[in-house]
Structure formats: structure tokens, C-alpha cells
Amino acid sequence: MAKTVLKIDSVTFTYWGSDEPAIRDVSLDIREGEFVVVLGPTGAGKTTLLMMLNGLIPNIIPGELEGTVKIYGMDTKKHQVYEIARYVGLVFEDPDSQIVSLTVEDDVAFGPCCMGYTPDEIENRVEYALSVTRLKGLEKRTTFTLSGGQKQSLAIASVLSLLPSIIVLDEPLSMLDPIGKKMVISILKELTKEGKTIVMAEQNTDLILDMADRIVMMENGRVLFDGRKEDAVDNIDLMDKLGIKIPARYILKNCSRFLGKEDGLKTPTLIRGGTEGYAVEVIDLFHEYENEVVALDGVTTRILSGSMTAIIGQNGSGKTTFAKHLCGLLKPTKEVSKIYVDSRPIEDYSTRELIQKINYVFQNPDDQIFSETVRHEIEYGLKNLGYSEEKRNSILNNVLSLFGLAGYVDMNPKFLRRGLRCKVAIASIVAMDPDILIVDEPTTGLDYRESLEIMDLLLRLNKEEGKTIVFITHDMDLVLRYADRVIVFNEGKILLEGSPKEVFKEKEILEEAWIDPPEIFQIAVEHGIEDLENIKTPGDLCKRVYGGGGYGAP
Secondary structure, eight states, X not given: OOOEEEEEEEEEEEETTOSSOSEEEEEEEEETTOEEEEEOOTTSSHHHHHHHTTTHHHHTSOEEEEEEXXXXXXXXXTSOHHHHTTTEEEEOSSGGGTOOSSBHHHHHHHHHHHTTOOHHHHHHHHHHHHHHTTOTTOTTSBGGGSOHHHHHHHXXXXXXXXXXXXXXXXXXXXXXXXXXXXXHHHHHHHHHXXXXXXXXXXXXXXXXXXXXXXXXXXXXXXXXXXXXXHHHHHOHHHHHHTTOOOOHHHHHHTGGGGTTOOSSOSOOOOOOSOSSSEEEEEEEEEEEOTTSOEEEEEEEEXXXXXXXXXXXXXXXXXXXXXXXXXXXXXXXXXTTOEEEETTEEGGGSOHHHHHHHEEEEOSSGGGTOOSSSHHHHHHHHHHHTTOOHHHHHHXXXXXXXHHTOGGGTTSOGGGSOHHHHHHHHHHHHHTTOOSEEEEESTTTTOOHHHHHHHHHHHHHHHHHHOOEEEEEOSOHHHHHHHOSXXXXXXXXXXXXXXXXXXXXXXXXXHHTTTOOOOHHHHXXXXXXXXXXXXXXXXXXXXXXXXXXXXXXXX
16 A cells, blocks of 8 residues: 555644634545545635645644644644645645746746756756646746636646645636646646645546545535545535535436435526627727737627627637627727627727626636625725615615625625625626626636526526626536527637537537537437437436436436
């Protein structure tokens, strides 16, 4: 049996200023070469656990640590982070907190330089790390001009360049395109064959359940399951209880066990086709950044009023740049470009008119939230619009009810968990009642259940209030489940557009944009199901494959 490289013995940790432990009596032995995946809902203690593995807790992050954490026998209470860093590399959930240099190649080279490697060795390590994370060609790019997904790839590359014995990753796939996710996972799996140990917290179970050697499931700071992936998959009731996404292939094998469970088997009712007219028309849209990066290269498309439109594509394909043009946050760099919002040139709108017609929710809620309380955050835009106190209070109460935020109204939103911060960010824009809502990666960093909650809220705005919703995402299951129109970007141009069925049938073309159709859709195609537009959830798949009105499952 392989030797133990990480030993966590009866550990409880309470952050400074908190009354409740974030980790409660956790014991784990992780062996050399293992690929361990930590699952659980937001707030389960996953990030806290991972930060113990390189000594950030207790050496940098203050709190009370009971029990011991040992890396290759080194007690983290007695050794500093710089000593442990030779053995453990940590990829944070937020890539911006890890990027330290102005250019991509300098950031990847920073770690090896600090470790004192020769110039040739540094060059080889940088070349390797950039290649496996698909950042080749971006060596000279300034880091602050990268897309969210490219930043996440850079954070991973910076750790890979160190080739540590243990690689710890906190939600490393959340911003990556589908095939990019597969590539990173496969690279990590290959590293375990070389004797590297991988410990990763991740929500993307479609990939990791097959790749992992071992699964740890957590809730409220406790480990509820620790064992083989085969046993984890068989423990479907626990996975469902924790809100962990169960891949369609496993649901298909166990359909009868999902009757009556709130695990995403229900099919949402979508507005199909929208209302008459176009919410947005874009003609020959060009945008080139100051560093001569062409982000948009003659994009022409239309977004139907009342639709749920998904924008997808590989990292850096122009999705966010395109979305920011629709609400005036960016301006075209060629005069030939035209944007019409509700059939009116965008430049004819005043700022006040435009934000009430079309508005934008940022990818990272922390880039948008700045007020000291949820109340003030939601009221900020309303005050700028000149609404009376009575009207503000009425809107505030309605929005708090819609988003389930009434219990947090006087709390500082920055101290809320990410799912709630996402709700606050969206609520602050919805309060201004725009006809068209653009939401950039609304589920990044959320667990499966929270992702469905956010998307159900957007769907409700679409269904009940007739809002046009445009959402950017890398989650193809959400596209299949919620969108009625899909626009696929690739290298600043539109590669495909159509219904989810029309787009996902073009698997070979999608590969150009590093996109894989959702597993549910691929299984349906394999089973010869023709009305693919009606297959949106694992529940739909169960019904169709096993026939009749019931599941008839094995």
C-alpha cells in the first residue's frame, strides 16, 4: 500500500471571530498517488479543509486549530507555508487572488524563479504548464486582460510549473469550457500516474466521478462519507441529500430510486419562441482591445424578445465582450458596427433609459457588490433613478421575497456565501426592472442545488414577467434545461446559433469551440430518441428510455 503523505487527525477549526467551527472532528489519511475529490454543498467546509493542506491554516489565516495536520510528517503548526510549498501547490477558487505578475509567462515563471531553478529548467516548466492549460500563444498578454476562464487556467498553470508532489485545487473547473475541463482533469489524472497526489474540491461530478480514486463528502464541517467512488455512486440518497449533482448515466441506471426526489428530474416549462420582435439586433460588431487583441470580428445576430438565450463558447471567445456591448459597457471599435435595443440605436438612449431597458449582472458578484447591507445594495440603483422612499420600499420588499433574501436584508452582502451574493447581485439589477437582463456566468462557484435555484429565478422572471434573459455559461446541462436559443462563439465570431437541439446535434462543429454536448443529450441520441427538444433532464431521459408513464427502471 502507498505511503500516507497527508494525515489529518481529529481536526476542528474555528475561524477568528466565529462562534461555530468550520471543520468538526475531521480525520483523513491521504496516500501517495491518490486522486481524492471532496464534494458537498456550499458552506460544507471544503475550502477550509483544503487551506489546511498547505499550512495557510493556521499560519496565515487566524483561528483556533485543534488536532494535527501533517504533510510528509511535517506538522503545519510547526512549519511555515514557504517550507510546505515545496511539496504542496494550492490553486484557489478565485484566480485573481493568485495572479501576481503582469504577463502570462511571467506569472507562470514566478514560482520556479522563487525556487531557484536554472533558466533552462524554468523555460521548460513554463512551456509545459502553458501547453497543458491551453495558454500557448498568450505568453505576452497582460494578465488583467484575460477572460475569467483564462485566468483560472493561468492559476492552474502557475501551480503546475512547480511540479509539486501534492496538488490541491479548490473548484478549478468552474470557469473552464467543457472540453477544457476534461483536459485539465486528464492532465491531473496523468500526474497521479507519476506519483503525484491530487486533492480537489469540485462540483462538476460529470467528469470527476469517473476520474477520482476516492470520494469525500462533507456537510456542516463534517465528513459524512469517505471511500471508493464506486461506493459513493451507490450512495445516491446521500448525494441527493447534499444536493450533489448525479450524472445522467448513473441516474439512468437507477431511475426508480429518484421517484419523488428534488434532484433536478422535473422539466421546467419554458416560453418557446418568445414574443414578436427582437429585443436586441447586432450588425457587424467589431471590438479590438488596446493590446491589439481582436475580441469580436464582425458579429451579427438577433435576440428574440421574451426568449431565454444562452451564450456559450470557449474561454476568450468573446462572450463577455459581446454581452457588455449590448448594455453600453463597451463601445464598438469600428463605425460600421450597429446595435439596436428594442429597434432603437443604442446610442440614442440616455444612460437612465438604457439601464431600465437592458442591464448586466457581472460574472463575479464581488465585482458588483459594494454596499454595507443587502438593503442598501438593492436600493442603490433605485435611489439613482429618483424613486420615492415609498416606491423603493415596495420594490425592495417584492425583490427580497422573490429572491428569498428577506432574512439577510440588514447583513453585509460580502459576508454571505457565494450563492446568496449572486442572488443579491441579480436582485439589485432586477429591482430596476429592465426589460432585458444579461447575466454573465450566474452559477460559477455554486453547488448544483444553488445553480438550479438561480436559474429557476431567471426562468420565473422570463415566464411570469416576460423578461428577455441572456445568460453566459459553460454548463451545457443548464443550456439544455433552460435555454430556447443558443449562440455559440468561437474566436470572436458566431460559429453556430439555433435551438439547443439544433446546436447540440452539431457535435463536430462544437469541438472547434471546445464544447461537448451535455451527457443527457448524447445518451438520448444514442438511444435513438427523435424529439430531442423534449429531453432536458435526467427525468425526461428515464421516462423515454424505459417508456410509458412511469420510470420502469432497473
